[in-house]
Amino acid sequence: MVNKDIKLLEAILFASGEPVLENDLKEKIKDKKNLSNFLKELKEFYKDRGINLLKTGNKWSFRTSDDLSNDLTIFKVQKRKISRAALETLSIIAYQQPITRSEIENIRGVQMGRGSIDHLMEIGWIKPSGRKNIPGKPTMWSTTELFIEHFGLNDLSDLPNKEELKASGFLDKRAAIATISDLAKNDDNNNLDNLDSEDNNIDDFIQSN
Amino acid sequence: MVNKDIKLLEAILFASGEPVLENDLKEKIKDKKNLSNFLKELKEFYKDRGINLLKTGNKWSFRTSDDLSNDLTIFKVQKRKISRAALETLSIIAYQQPITRSEIENIRGVQMGRGSIDHLMEIGWIKPSGRKNIPGKPTMWSTTELFIEHFGLNDLSDLPNKEELKASGFLDKRAAIATISDLAKNDDNNNLDNLDSEDNNIDDFIQSN
Amino acid sequence: MTKISEENFNSSKFHLLIANFEGPIDLLLFLARNQKVDLSQISITELAEQYINFINQYKNIHIEIAADYLVMAAWLTYLKSRLLLPKEEKTEEHSAEDLEKALRYQLQRLEKFQKISKTLYSRPLINRDIFYGGSSEGLKVKYNINYTSNLYDLLKSYSVILKSKDQIKNLTIEYSELYSVDRAVKRMKEIFGSISEWTNLLNIIPKLIESNRVINKSIISSNFVASLELSKNGFIEVKQQETFGNIYIRYKN
Numbered sequence: 216m217v218n219k220d221i222k223l224l225e226a227i228l229f230a231s232g233e234p235v236l237e238n239d240l241k242e243k244i245k246d247k248k249n250l251s252n253f254l255k256e257l258k259e260f261y262k263d264r265g266i267n268l269l270k271t272g273n274k275w276s277f278r279t280s281d282d283l284s285n286d287l288t289i290f291k292v293q294k295r296k297i298s299r300a301a302l303e304t305l306s307i308i309a310y311q312q313p314i315t316r317s318e319i320e321n322i323r324g325v326q327m328g329r330g331s332i333d334h335l336m337e338i339g340w341i342k343p344s345g346r347k348n349i350p351g352k353p354t355m356w357s358t359t360e361l362f363i364e365h366f367g368l369n370d371l372s373d374l375p376n377k378e379e380l381k382a383s384g385f386l387d388k389r390a391a392i393a394t395i396s397d398l399a400k401n402d403d404n405n406n407l408d409n410l411d412s413e414d415n416n417i418d419d420f421i422q423s424n
Numbered sequence: 425m426v427n428k429d430i431k432l433l434e435a436i437l438f439a440s441g442e443p444v445l446e447n448d449l450k451e452k453i454k455d456k457k458n459l460s461n462f463l464k465e466l467k468e469f470y471k472d473r474g475i476n477l478l479k480t481g482n483k484w485s486f487r488t489s490d491d492l493s494n495d496l497t498i499f500k501v502q503k504r505k506i507s508r509a510a511l512e513t514l515s516i517i518a519y520q521q522p523i524t525r526s527e528i529e530n531i532r533g534v535q536m537g538r539g540s541i542d543h544l545m546e547i548g549w550i551k552p553s554g555r556k557n558i559p560g561k562p563t564m565w566s567t568t569e570l571f572i573e574h575f576g577l578n579d580l581s582d583l584p585n586k587e588e589l590k591a592s593g594f595l596d597k598r599a600a601i602a603t604i605s606d607l608a609k610n611d612d613n614n615n616l617d618n619l620d621s622e623d624n625n626i627d628d629f630i631q632s633n
Numbered sequence: 634m635t636k637i638s639e640e641n642f643n644s645s646k647f648h649l650l651i652a653n654f655e656g657p658i659d660l661l662l663f664l665a666r667n668q669k670v671d672l673s674q675i676s677i678t679e680l681a682e683q684y685i686n687f688i689n690q691y692k693n694i695h696i697e698i699a700a701d702y703l704v705m706a707a708w709l710t711y712l713k714s715r716l717l718l719p720k721e722e723k724t725e726e727h728s729a730e731d732l733e734k735a736l737r738y739q740l741q742r743l744e745k746f747q748k749i750s751k752t753l754y755s756r757p758l759i760n761r762d763i764f765y766g767g768s769s770e771g772l773k774v775k776y777n778i779n780y781t782s783n784l785y786d787l788l789k790s791y792s793v794i795l796k797s798k799d800q801i802k803n804l805t806i807e808y809s810e811l812y813s814v815d816r817a818v819k820r821m822k823e824i825f826g827s828i829s830e831w832t833n834l835l836n837i838i839p840k841l842i843e844s845n846r847v848i849n850k851s852i853i854s855s856n857f858v859a860s861l862e863l864s865k866n867g868f869i870e871v872k873q874q875e876t877f878g879n880i881y882i883r884y885k886n
Contacts, residue, residue, distance in 0.1 A: 217472050223496065225474025226488035230498050230769035232441065243496070263426050265434030266766075276765060279435040284762035286432055286452065290439050292760045299750075300655055306750035316591060322742055325656025325701065333593035336785045342576045343584055343784075354584050359576065365759040375752050380745060391739035392727060439766035487771050498772050501779035508790070511782055515791035531794060547780055575784045584788065586795060594792040 220244040221253050228257075234274035234364055271364045278367075297334070304331040305340060309362070309374060311388055313344050313355035318388040332356070340365070429453040430462050443483035506547070510540040514549060518571070518583060522553050522564035541565065549574065651691065657705035660684070662740050662747075672741045677733045678716055681709035712736070811851040812839070817859035825868065831881040834860060834871075 223244055228235060241250050254275060258268045266277045279287055297305075304327065307319050320326055335341045344357040358371070368374060380386055387394050432453055437444060450459050463484060467477040475486050488496070506514070513536065516528050529535055544550045553566040572580065589595050654660040664683045665675050688706045715729035727735075757763045817838075824837065838856040841849045860882050864871045873880045 217474075222474035222489060223492060226492050226496060226772070227498060229438075229475045229486065229767040230488050230772050230774075231500065232767040232769070233765050239499075263431075265426075265431035265436075266438045277438065277767060278759070278763045278765055279439050280431060281757040281763060283432055283435050284757055287435060287439060287762075287764060290760075290764045297754075302750045302754055303655070303746055306753050307746055309753065310746075310749065316588075322746060323655065324658025324739060324743060327591070331593070332591075333785070333789075336592075336788070339783060339785070343582045345578050345582060352581075354582070354588050366753065366756050367759070367763070375756070376749060380749065383745070385742045385745045387742070391735040391742070392732070394735070394738055435764075439764040441766050441768045485768065485770075487768065490771070493771055493773070496772055498769050498774050500769065500774050500776055502776045503781045504778055505786070506780055506782045511786055511790040512794060515787050516794065518787065519791055531798075533797075574780070575787060577784070589788060589792050589795070594788055595796055 218253070220246050220249070221257060224253055224257060228268065228275060228277050231276075234271060234276035237270075237273050237275060240275065269367060270369055271367060272360050272370060274360075274364065276364075297338075298331070300327075301331040301334050305335055305358075305362075308335075308341055308356050309358050309371070310377065310380060311386060312357040312371075313347075314388055315347050315353040315355050317353065319356075321388060321390045427462070429455050429458070430466060433462055433466060437477070437484060437486050440485075443480060443485035446482050446484060449484065506543065507540070509536070510543050513540040514544055514567075514571075517544075517550055517565050518567050518580070521566040522556075524556050524562040524564050526562065528565075651702060657684075657702050658739060658743055660687070660702070661705075661736075662743055665740055672744060673737065675737065675740075677736060678713050681713040684709055685713075810848055812848065812855045814855045814858045814862070817852075817855040818862055821856070821859050821863060822868070825884050828869070828882060828884045831872070831883045834880040834882055837882075 224240060227240060227243055237250070237254075240254075241247050244250065244253070246253075254268070254270075258270075261268045261277070265280050265283060267280050268275065268277055279290075303323060304319055307322055308314055311318070311322075316327060316332070332341070340359060340362040341356050342359050343354045345355050346352040347355050362368075363370065384394075433449060436449065436452055446459070446463075449463075450456050453459065453462070455462075463477070463479075467479075470477050470486070474489050474492060476489050478485055478487050505511075512532055513528055516531050517523055520527070520531075525536065525541065541550070547570075549568055549571040550565050551568050552563045554564050555561040556564050567580070572578075577583065584592060584594075586595075651660070654663065661680065661684055664687065665672060665680055668675060668680070668683075670676075685706050688702055712729065712732055716733060718729075759765070820839070821837075828837065834856065835853075839852055841852060857880065860869065860871050860880070863869045864882075864885075868885060869882050870885050871880060871882050
């Protein structure tokens with residue numbers, strides 16, 4: 216006999232049709248302290264089935280299995296395609312959040328095409344989150360819960376190749392020349408004064424303002 | 425390993441959200457002559473679970489198990505957008521708070537019924553906050569904590585200012601109507617590149633290298 | 634981006650539109666990939682050369698080219714010359730080697746993120762590859778209204794207000810270059826006297842502008858309407874002998 220709480224969880228997750236907060240699940244069952252065990256058990260049970268149980272952020276949901284995607288195109292919701300610019304911007308935000316617009320421009324080496332930020336916001340994948348404490352107090356951007364949900368991530372640390380990227384030293388928001396000056400400074404530790412001089416001289420050229 | 429056709433049946437019945445004709449199911453799977461065996465197997469598999477497979481008429485569907493229906497009330501959210509007028513009012517309050525009703529009317533250029541303000545108050549996104557020290561002492565309106573929470577902000581200062589809205593593409597001047605004169609102007613160079621880089625779609629990008 | 638295979642790169646490079654690149658660094662990266670060397674080993678002088686050639690030749694074909702691409706070309710020329718010159722004495726500025734390193738870093742970093750963005754987007758995505766489903770049939774369901782207006786809606790709405798205020802401030806009505814019927818009537822009245830014989834309408838309308846079809850259409854149609862207008866008022870006669878044939882007019886005494 217299947218545990219009643221497990222059956223309840225199954226039914227709720229099935230009937231909700233979208234991700235459910237872990238806390239809301241807890242409210243519905245009797246044996247509350249075993250919630251995570253139940254969920255683990257369910258996840259295991261559906262591991263190789265046509266539908267899988269997945270945790271994204273602090274929500275749980277049933278979704279169709281990855282490896283069926285080619286056979287399920289009938290359900291595909293036709294959406295406007297996302298531009299390369301928007302996608303690059305999204306991935307930079309995802310890996311470097313929170314990040315300002317001009318830092319994104321440092322990395323892409325180009326002024327942002329109009330449309331990327333507002334388009335990503337329209338889809339609901341990014342949001343403004345706080346302001347950077349530098350002159351002008353520019354808005355910083357982060358990804359949303361919906362981003363995590365749509366991309367099937369457990370959480371942000373689950374982003375593909377994140378560690379590798381970090382180790383390679385490319386998770387740096389500064390203009391390229393600023394990263395070089397740091398290296399140079401380490402080599403022959405002179406002028407320690409302007410450690411954060413990411414503005415002036417060559418950036419003007421490289422960033423194509 | 426679960427049979428691919430069985431997985432597919434599971435996923436289709438799940439994603440459809442409503443009963444599916446047996447014939448439609450048959451079309452989707454490879455091993456068509458075994459359809460009824462597969463369905464029997466699935467039915468057996470889910471017999472004691474929180475969701476069961478049912479046949480009604482010539483259609484199949486997953487349903488939550490009967491013996492749960494008594495203790496289970498599902499809360500679903502009905503998604504609704506607020507009216508354009510209410511949204512405009514809200515955005516003006518958000519950016520210019522505290523602000524009186526007649527100041528909002530000045531900005532919007534139209535008189536308001538009680539509707540928008542009442543509705544926004546009901547949702548809990550705005551609240552009265554003091555009175556303006558002018559004749560008549562009109563109520564001033566501000567946004568609430570709930571507003572900040574709902575819109576995913578950390579703080580009111582997260583709202584992008586005019587310059588940032590512009591830079592993010594919100595203030596783009598998309599011509600509402602392309603006039604014949606515009607056409608005439610563009611006609612001179614009508615055979616030059618009209619490739620809009622924002623439209624390059626990512627699928628091409630993915631294939632390209 | 635346009636699909637370009639390695640072989641036809643040379644023949645097709647001028648058909649490539651700059652519009653396909655996301656800025657100078659993106660173009661540089663494309664050229665660099667074409668050298669088929671590890672980016673960390675790539676020769677910046679050679680790359681600079683390639684970029685400058687590309688821009689110069691492109692410039693000959695399409696005059697319009699975004700300023701940032703030209704600025705980058707100028708900067709690369711400068712960098713190349715500094716790299717080729719004998720090693721300079723230490724100055725306050727960044728050394729040519731630093732600049733070279735920075736550029737290489739910039740290329741590698743952008744490449745990483747371009748790859749990452751592909752990896753990310755090829756993950757199974759909701760509503761494209763995987764789907765939610767389920768049905769609540771048979772269960773008691775209580776509905777809570779959830780207002781889904783989000784920050785995007787809010788900002789968009791405020792932007793519309795800002796925009797409409799801006800527009801009212803600078804409302805300009807543009808002069809139309811199209812040929813109006815009034816103008817055609819006026820002009821035709823002026824030349825009445827000289828059309829006593831049947832004359833092809835096309836011969837008496839103003840000279841057409843070679844390059845602009847829309848304006849030309851407006852000239853022809855306005856003059857045609859004007860001729861009908863004037864014949865209705867009894868000033869001229871209009872005739873056409875066959876469908877799509879020439880239209881003739883003459884002054885009516």
